[in-house]
Amino acid sequence: MSSTARLTVAVRSRQCAASGGCRRAAPTVFGRDDHGWVTVLDPHPSVELLEDVLEAYESCPMAVIEVYDEQGAPLV
């Protein structure tokens, strides 16, 4: 993947528990609504953010984050 390649990030927000770990790990990718539930700010972040996005995935107690590479293959 070149550095311009994009990941795809999705969340199952109905299962979010608003613990905020994803926002701390990747603040440009994950946000929150007024209630604290996760929102995706950037559904196609650069692969340069892969480490942060994977950390967000690991940080989620509810495992609601999905990460895919440019070809759509799941990375987690």
Place this chain on the structure above:
Amino acid sequence: MTQETALQHGTDDAAALVNALVTGGVQDPYPLYAQLRELGDGVHWSEVLQGHVVTRYDDVRSIASDHSTFSSDVFWGIAASAHNPEDIEHLRFIDIASRLFMFADPPTHTRIRSTFRHAFTPAAVGRWEGLVGQVTRELLGRYPRGEEFDIMPGFAADVPVAVIAEILGVPAEMRPRFREWSYAYASTFDPIVQGEQRDRAITTSLELFDYLATLVRERKAAPRDDLVSELVRTVTIDGDVLGDVELLAQVALLLVAGNETTTTLIGTGLTLLFDNPEALDAIRADRSLLPGAIEEMLRADPPLHLLVRTATKDVVVGDHELPAGSVLWLCLPAANRDPRRFTDPDRFDIHREDNKHLSFIHGVHFCVGAPLGRLEGRVVFDHILDAYPDIRSGQEPALRRVTNIVARGFETRPVVL
């Protein structure tokens, strides 16, 4: 491990250090943690614990991240599960105590945890800020100014019990009983509490369980604006609701995991501030420093020192090749002061950036009550400094408990308000 690598890693030294750590009597464990972390690969066998103690940040964090390789389903292997199978009370106790979701892996863990999804959101926790402040003021007001007293038993222990009692919807007059029950239940996790003492702790814990069972039934029948009502109606990820016993076990877990840890934070936090007067001065002048200071208190001296995982397959941890079934003791305070991860790790730095300590652990078991713990820390210290800006250490020494290797907080913390 082979003979050769055993020598290379100084296993004899490590064994002596681990033994000193585990067999009790250590007032300050931090020098031992540092030596163990820097010796060999930082992974050391403990004969007493029948497992390896893992001390480095990266190792602890990657083990915590990988819940399928490192299982939390360890209840039946730890002291908390000890019981007499002939004793019907013991069996009733164990049936409930074994269901705590901290000892479950996904998907069971995810299902139970999903019940808490509304419980500790920023909005929910924000609602409790006034309550925590009120409880703090009420309890602090009992002490005279200018006289030395020990803040641990009367204040530090009462704050979290009063707060969780209010949050759960337990009436104020029940608080003393509730505190007694919570402590008895917590003591069933302490390997040192055995024999008749454990029998008594189990009997008392069952009173707690019975009380919580009634609470759950009542809130199911007539919901109120409290946490138990929220939990009984929250649908799990699987679309069902938790059974009564399953739910009351998790409510009991909130007590055992939330009370003593918050008490410990108050004692270690005060001690760190007394030992670092420039930090205390800075916070006094600028309360916006408090959240960072609370994180640093949690990093420098975490309430929980050890967490257990078991390997579900053959693994490599540090330089150790370990077979499936191996037990790993994650040493959070050692990891939190790993110089590979934190600059100047023994320094108490309330301005520390990127403070990703492991005190609430990492991954799917990240502390469900962390937002409440953080709130309590912030509000308690804020109110202490408002009402008693000149608070200082007493003359008597502050002493850590030395009989419990998992929780080494201060047993006494003399202060003058």
